[in-house]
Amino acid sequence: MTRKLFIYSTLVFWIVVTGLAMTSVFWIPEKQDLAEAGEKIIPPAELAGHATPENCWMAIRGAVHDVSAYIPEHPSRPDIVLPWCGKESTEAYETKMKGRPHTPYADELLAKYRIGMLGKAP
Amino acid sequence: MHPWRLLSIPLLVGLFVALPVYWAYPDDLSSWRAVGIVLGWAGSGLLLASLLLMLREVRLASWLGGIERMTGWHHWTGLAGYLLLLLHPLALAAAAWIESPPLAWQLLSPVAQNWPVWVGWAALLFLMGGLCTTFASRLRYPLWRWLHSLLGMGVLVGFVHVLLLGIDAGAVFAILAALLMLVWRLIRVDAGAAAKPYVVRGVRRVAEAMVEITLAPLVRGMPAEAGQFVLVAFFRGPRYRGCGEYHPFTISAIDKDQQFRIGVKALGDCTRRMQALEPGVEARVQGPFGNFLLERPAKPQLWVAGGIGITPFLACLRNARVEHATRLLYLYRSEADAAFRDELETLAATHTGFSLEVRATGDAIPDLALILPGADELAGHECYLCGPPGLLDAVGHLLQLRGVPAAQIHFERFDFR
Numbered sequence: 387m388t389r390k391l392f393i394y395s396t397l398v399f400w401i402v403v404t405g406l407a408m409t410s411v412f413w414i415p416e417k418q419d420l421a422e423a424g425e426k427i428i429p430p431a432e433l434a435g436h437a438t439p440e441n442c443w444m445a446i447r448g449a450v451h452d453v454s455a456y457i458p459e460h461p462s463r464p465d466i467v468l469p470w471c472g473k474e475s476t477e478a479y480e481t482k483m484k485g486r487p488h489t490p491y492a493d494e495l496l497a498k499y500r501i502g503m504l505g506k507a508p
Numbered sequence: 509m510h511p512w513r514l515l516s517i518p519l520l521v522g523l524f525v526a527l528p529v530y531w532a533y534p535d536d537l538s539s540w541r542a543v544g545i546v547l548g549w550a551g552s553g554l555l556l557a558s559l560l561l562m563l564r565e566v567r568l569a570s571w572l573g574g575i576e577r578m579t580g581w582h583h584w585t586g587l588a589g590y591l592l593l594l595l596h597p598l599a600l601a602a603a604a605w606i607e608s609p610p611l612a613w614q615l616l617s618p619v620a621q622n623w624p625v626w627v628g629w630a631a632l633l634f635l636m637g638g639l640c641t642t643f644a645s646r647l648r649y650p651l652w653r654w655l656h657s658l659l660g661m662g663v664l665v666g667f668v669h670v671l672l673l674g675i676d677a678g679a680v681f682a683i684l685a686a687l688l689m690l691v692w693r694l695i696r697v698d699a700g701a702a703a704k705p706y707v708v709r710g711v712r713r714v715a716e717a718m719v720e721i722t723l724a725p726l727v728r729g730m731p732a733e734a735g736q737f738v739l740v741a742f743f744r745g746p747r748y749r750g751c752g753e754y755h756p757f758t759i760s761a762i763d764k765d766q767q768f769r770i771g772v773k774a775l776g777d778c779t780r781r782m783q784a785l786e787p788g789v790e791a792r793v794q795g796p797f798g799n800f801l802l803e804r805p806a807k808p809q810l811w812v813a814g815g816i817g818i819t820p821f822l823a824c825l826r827n828a829r830v831e832h833a834t835r836l837l838y839l840y841r842s843e844a845d846a847a848f849r850d851e852l853e854t855l856a857a858t859h860t861g862f863s864l865e866v867r868a869t870g871d872a873i874p875d876l877a878l879i880l881p882g883a884d885e886l887a888g889h890e891c892y893l894c895g896p897p898g899l900l901d902a903v904g905h906l907l908q909l910r911g912v913p914a915a916q917i918h919f920e921r922f923d924f925r
Contacts, residue, residue, distance in 0.1 A: 388587050389643045396636060399594045403616060406601055410613035447611065466674050477615055477625060480541075480604075481673045 425449075426502035430474075433504065437472025439464070443501070444475040451499040474504070513573040517561070517581045520572070524557035525550050532678060540606065544599035547592045552670075552682060554589030555663045558582050559689040564697045564739065564794060575756075575797045576920065586659065590635050593666070597628070628669040634662030649776060650753065660690045700741060700754070703792035704730060708745070709767060711785050715847035717774040718816065719783055720760060722767055723791055729766025730793065732759055734823035735801030737920075738793050740770065742782060745789030751778040754794060758819040758894075758920070760848075761826045771847065773816040800892070800920045807890045808833040810881065812903050814895020815840055820920065821894070822848050825855045830862045837879065838866045839899070873899055876906050883910040893919040 428443075428450045436443035442454045453460075460467050470478050479496075528549040534542045561572070561582035569575045597616055605612035618629045638659030641652065663686050671679035696702040706729075710722035723740070732738065737758045742750030755778060757770035774780040801824050809832060811821050818838055824830075836856075840846045849866060856864035867879060880886075880903065891907055893900050900919050907917055 388583060392587060392590070392639050392643060395591055395594060399598070402598055406605075406613045406616060410610045410617070413610045447607065474614075476611070480600075480615070481624070 425500075427505040428502040429505040433474075434472045439468055439471070442468070442471035444470055444473065444479075445504040446476050446479045446496065448476075448504055449500050450502045450504050451496055452501045453496075453499050456495070456499060513571070516572050517577065520560070521554065521557045521581065521585055524560075525553040528553045528678065528682075532675075540599050540603035544596055544603060547599055548596040548670075549678075551589045551592030551596060552663075552666065554585045554592065555666070556682065556685055556689075558586040558589060559660070559663065559686060559693075561585065562693055563689065564693075564797075565702065566795060566797065569797050570799075574799065587639070590639060593632065593635065597632075624669055624672040627665060627672055631662050631666035631669050634658050634665055638662055649778070650751075660686075664690070697739075697754070697794070700792045700794070703739075703741070703754075703794045704728075706740075706791040706793050708742070708785055708787050708789040708791060710787060714771065715773075716844040717783065718771060718845070718847045719785065720769050720771050720847075721782075721785055722763065722769050723793065724765065724767045729768075730796055732762060732768055732796035733802060734759060734762055734827040735820040736796040736798045737800075737820075738768075738770070738795035738797070740794075741792050742785060743790040743792070745786050748784060748786050748789050750785075750789065750791075751781060753778050754792075755779065756797075758816075758823070759796070760819040760823050762823065771816055771819040771822075775816075798920065800894070800918065804832075804892075805890055806832060807888060809835070810886065810889050810891045811836040812880075812891070812893045812895070813838045814899040815845060816847075817893075817895030817899075817920070818848060818852075819894075821892075822852065825852070825859065825862070830859055833861045835863050835881070836865070838864065839869050839874065839879075839895070840866070841871060842868050873902050876902055880906055880910070886910050886912050889916070891917045893917065 428445075430445075433443055433445055433450060436452070436454075439457055440454060442457055443450055443452050445451075457464070457467065529546055532545060532549045534545045558581075561578045563578075564575060569578060572578050601612040601616050604615045616625075618626055638656060638661075641647065641655035641658065644652070644655075647655070664683065667679050667682040667686060670682065673679075705726040706723040707726055708721055709724040712720045712722075714720045730738075735758075737756050739754040740757055741752050741754045742748075743752055744750065757772060759768050760771045761769040763769065772779055772782045772785075774783050801820055809830075811834060813821050813836065821836055836852070838846075838849070838852065846866065846868070852864050852866070856862055867874065881889075886907065889912065891912055893903050904917050904919065908914060
């Protein structure tokens with residue numbers, strides 16, 4: 387019984403993971419979002435060029451934020467935050483202490499530093 | 509079994525799950541994300557409990573109701589922990605899906621991600637690989653044992669994933685606890701630091717593929733009782749080279765000067781080699797473990813032995829007289845396998861209240877409905893079973909059908925994989 391449980395649960399896990407990967411490949415974003423946003427599209431290469439404490443951009447949930455001015459005020463140790471400069475940082479933003487995401491307040495704060503949308507790699 | 513012993517493992521497992529979940533319980537989170545976090549910590553707690561249950565300390569085994577029970581719970585907690593940890597990333601992905609479906613894959617994707625995600629995937633793959641080999645029962649034991657240890661690696665890598673997420677306090681504590689238990693097991697059990705040195709004093713062939721070995725302590729012996737079992741590894745002798753693996757053997761007699769005997773049947777590569785054991789071979793012994801036959805109530809008894817399963821009953825008969833009416837049903841494949849039969853017949857002739865019934869069954873499980881006593885004869889009996897798992901399951905099932913309560917059926921399986 388335990389053997390069957392292991393086999394079936396592992397199979398279902400991989401089917402779901404594959405399904406999520408497929409969704410990401412075939413997902414067509416709603417044009418309305420982009421039109422409403424009307425924001426600058428920042429390619430990953432440009433994002434990567436802003437990876438220092440004084441010039442720190444981060445991509446979170448598809449949007450790019452220039453958080454250079456906020457870095458000194460961030461409550462956690464600099465070595466937790468700084469490695470994410472110039473990178474896609476959604477998972478880090480969602481999994482701070484004890485795996486918790488940032489608060490709605492932090493979300494609002496983050497929105498103030500938004501400078502564009504993350505584009506796809508060429 | 510005493511109620512506290514019965515509750516000991518469920519309470520311990522509950523504690524291992526509740527403490528990390530309480531410590532890390534997320535406030536003010538979306539429901540799927542909170543579920544994901546709780547699943548991660550609950551799964552981690554179950555894996556830590558599973559590690560504790562693989563230790564083989566005499567006192568710990570006594571508190572927790574015996575090694576056999578610990579092994580059963582070790583399997584269940586390990587598998588349950590794995591299942592929760594499979595659901596952990598899926599629940600987090602579900603939280604991201606609500607915001608935007610592609611974000612769910614972004615959260616899981618090992619491509620172009622970061623160390624916490626890569627290490628999380630590595631831990632899950634270690635657990636998957638380790639469990640794959642755990643269920644491959646046809647693998648040879650030494651290879652199986654090493655591949656099974658991948659699971660320990662998976663647990664450690666999993667806690668490194670937590671550390672990389674910045675959850676320092678919880679991760680460091682969990683890594684230290686996991687390391688402590690893995691190293692404890694490696695040194696005390698696998699490397700034999702908890703074992704005592706013995707030497708083979710005598711070897712007697714008792715059936716076609718079975719020998720009885722007499723072991724004498726080189727220093728102080730252990731306070732074993734008839735019906736208990738020990739883990740024994742054999743090493744070198746004048747012309748013998750043992751495989752050095754610890755295998756469980758029931759004590760078949762306790763002799764003077766703290767010597768004891770064990771029955772060894774050729775069931776695998778290592779026990780087949782033990783058929784050629786000779787006096788003077790070095791051995792190391794861990795234990796004693798188990799309380800089978802030790803705490804028998806004052807009631808008439810039915811003992812059912814299959815093959816090598818005769819040894820605990822034989823030890824009991826050799827070392828003490830039966831105090832209550834006892835009927836022993838001894839099943840073996842063929843006359844060549846009927847170990848100790850002559851001695852048992854002599855004991856039956858001299859022990860008042862003890863009766864013996866022997867039967868050669870062939871390779872298949874016999875028609876137990878004809879062999880086992882009827883419901884009327886079984887009323888008020890305590891039943892003790894020892895033998896191959898298939899036989900134990902069949903006998904136990906039939907006894908319950910004939911009205912014997914499960915609490916009055918006691919068995920020993922020796923399935924420690």
